Amino acid sequence: MTEKSVYVTQPSLAPLDEYVEILQGVWESGILTHNGPLVQQLEKEICSMLQIKNFVAISNGTIAIQMAIKALELKGEIITTPFTWIATVSAIKWEGSKPVFCDIDPETLNIDPEKIENLITDRTVGIMPVHVFGNPCDVAAIDRIAEKHNLKVIYDAAHAIGSSFNGNSLLVAGDISATSLHATKLFNTAEGGGCITQDPVLHEKLKRIRFFGHDNVKNVIEDGFNGKMTEVHAALGLANLKYYDAVLADRKNKYKYYKDGLKDTEFVRMQITKCGEANYSYFPVIFDSEDQLVNTVNKLVAEDIYPRRYFYPSVNTYTEVVDYQSVPISEDISKRILCLPLYLNLELEKIERIIQIVKG
Numbered sequence: 457m458t459e460k461s462v463y464v465t466q467p468s469l470a471p472l473d474e475y476v477e478i479l480q481g482v483w484e485s486g487i488l489t490h491n492g493p494l495v496q497q498l499e500k501e502i503c504s505m506l507q508i509k510n511f512v513a514i515s516n517g518t519i520a521i522q523m524a525i526k527a528l529e530l531k532g533e534i535i536t537t538p539f540t541w542i543a544t545v546s547a548i549k550w551e552g553s554k555p556v557f558c559d560i561d562p563e564t565l566n567i568d569p570e571k572i573e574n575l576i577t578d579r580t581v582g583i584m585p586v587h588v589f590g591n592p593c594d595v596a597a598i599d600r601i602a603e604k605h606n607l608k609v610i611y612d613a614a615h616a617i618g619s620s621f622n623g624n625s626l627l628v629a630g631d632i633s634a635t636s637l638h639a640t641k642l643f644n645t646a647e648g649g650g651c652i653t654q655d656p657v658l659h660e661k662l663k664r665i666r667f668f669g670h671d672n673v674k675n676v677i678e679d680g681f682n683g684k685m686t687e688v689h690a691a692l693g694l695a696n697l698k699y700y701d702a703v704l705a706d707r708k709n710k711y712k713y714y715k716d717g718l719k720d721t722e723f724v725r726m727q728i729t730k731c732g733e734a735n736y737s738y739f740p741v742i743f744d745s746e747d748q749l750v751n752t753v754n755k756l757v758a759e760d761i762y763p764r765r766y767f768y769p770s771v772n773t774y775t776e777v778v779d780y781q782s783v784p785i786s787e788d789i790s791k792r793i794l795c796l797p798l799y800l801n802l803e804l805e806k807i808e809r810i811i812q813i814v815k816g
């Protein structure tokens with residue numbers, strides 16, 4: 457691998473001197489963590505950027521999901537998608553609940569709302585859909601099911617900053633949405649995450665859980681743990697935030713370039729958006745067969761280009777950590793899906809070359 461290697465993604469980073477300038481203040485104040493001024497500023501700026509009321513900044517997206525489960529006091533069966541990253545399921549398990557896998561819509565790649573009700577039992581306490589690759593779930597249908605059966609909804613919105621629904625940020629969906637600010641995400645703090653809720657009582661509770669269950673005067677009033685974001689990570693977020701609009705516009709542009717280039721290729725198809733607007737943060741293609749996928753990967757790697765099989769394998773097949781439940785569509789698509797390189801500094805000529813290789 458060389459400097460010229462093309463990876464599936466690269467972090468979007470502000471110029472180093474802009475980050476260092478913010479860090480200067482951290483060194484001067486000596487405040488490194490504990491809900492410091494930069495974390496508070498980052499939360500405010502994210503709220504105004506996304507036009508949302510509340511954002512609790514957290515150490516990473518996995519802990520954000522765990523905090524959401526903890527805040528809603530869920531313990532039992534949580535219906536989720538197998539077409540996700542293992543973190544969705546490990547968070548459910550760490551909070552003492554059982555993941556129940558619901559198959560996906562083969563076009564959107566999100567949980568299929570029509571299949572959720574069949575999985576509801578008297579042990580079901582919640583639904584945890586994932587907005588896969590930033591593609592909005594059918595939020596209205598999921599809300600209807602949750603209301604009918606008195607269930608809580610937590611969205612794993614790890615990929616969803618920048619996606620929208622009915623003209624609003626997608627992050628306001630559900631009782632709580634949990635997002636990731638990991639290095640690979642559209643907007644990043646290296647490691648980081650956040651919980652978003654419209655409910656002011658839950659919002660305060662999430663802040664307490666993040667800080668060992670302390671209230672404002674440091675009494676421990678409930679079970680919490682350490683979910684704090686540091687000032688060093690918040691500083692990176694504040695530096696990167698200035699470039700968020702440019703990153704989003706660039707992704708949309710490059711996504712369209714890929715889509716136009718591959719639209720007449722018979723043996724590949726793309727993810728379909730049926731609700732709201734996606735953030736174009738990934739460019740997945742689904743091949744007709746796994747052999748075609750493997751062939752294409754080999755050709756790309758030969759030219760120093762490294763796409764990623766993502767999500768692969770389907771999480772229900774990790775039998776070391778979950779009981780196998782059959783979810784045929786997810787298992788099938790996982791074997792045939794490939795994310796092509798997409799990031800800020802990727803040149804259009806490279807994308808053109810990738811398109812030609814995929815087309816064969």
Ligand SMILES: Cc1ncc(COP(=O)(O)O)c(C=O)c1O
Pocket residue numbers: 516517518519540541543544586612614615635636637638648649
């Ligand atoms: C769908 C999904 N959920 C959860 C996570 C966990 O986020 P983090 O890496 O910030 O813990 C990821 C991570 O990439 C993810 O892709």
